[in-house]
Amino acid sequence: MMARRSSQKFGYEIRKLERHDHLIWLRLWSAYLRFYDETLPDATSQRTWERLVDEMRPGITGLVAEQADGCIVGFTHFLAQRHTWHVKKVVYLQDLYVERSSRGRGVGGALINAVFREAADIGAPHVYWLTKSDNHSARKLYDRMGEITDFVRYQTVQG
Numbered sequence: 001m002m003a004r005r006s007s008q009k010f011g012y013e014i015r016k017l018e019r020h021d022h023l024i025w026l027r028l029w030s031a032y033l034r035f036y037d038e039t040l041p042d043a044t045s046q047r048t049w050e051r052l053v054d055e056m057r058p059g060i061t062g063l064v065a066e067q068a069d070g071c072i073v074g075f076t077h078f079l080a081q082r083h084t085w086h087v088k089k090v091v092y093l094q095d096l097y098v099e100r101s102s103r104g105r106g107v108g109g110a111l112i113n114a115v116f117r118e119a120a121d122i123g124a125p126h127v128y129w130l131t132k133s134d135n136h137s138a139r140k141l142y143d144r145m146g147e148i149t150d151f152v153r154y155q156t157v158q159g
């Protein structure tokens, strides 16, 4: 169980996503999808939520940033994967979102740092993440948090 990590200065803490966060998670998740101009079927978002809070089959982990007044202002999701180049699992930090009015206070950086600590705690110190090349505000933050690689991403959808 993760210890709650606080930022006294800015009055928020990073903690695991919990079942009672469903409504606020859905609001922030919807805003995140809008940011990406992405529309997912409601059933897909519902399945993602169930995976995030399924304690019997842990797979995807969610962390949230909670202010002292109880408001959740950001989230991140990550998963540990087996990897052919590493004996230990590697962590894929898949989603990160901070609501607009709370940006620039270190919440995004604190969420990423919390993923780094969680990854270290589960013995998977290698963490990677992707972003769009034109997401300049995220990349400014990422340039400080990690090392840019020269891999490009290809994909296809079969069937």
Ligand SMILES: CC(C)(COP(=O)(O)OP(=O)(O)OC[C@H]1O[C@@H](n2cnc3c(N)ncnc32)[C@H](O)[C@@H]1OP(=O)(O)O)[C@@H](O)C(=O)NCCC(=O)NCCS
Pocket: 032, 035, 096, 097, 098, 099, 102, 103, 104, 105, 106, 107, 108, 109, 110, 130, 131, 132, 135, 137, 138, 140, 141
């Ligand atoms: C990218 C995103 C998560 C960053 O969240 P954030 O909470 O604003 O991130 P941080 O506050 O940690 O860092 C961002 C800025 O705040 C500044 N900052 C960080 N800690 C700070 C602190 N303690 N005091 C003052 N400013 C601080 C940083 O210097 C940074 O500014 P700069 O990059 O302009 O120099 C947020 O902008 C977002 O949700 N964007 C839309 C979705 C998105 O792009 N997600 C990522 C997809 S890959």
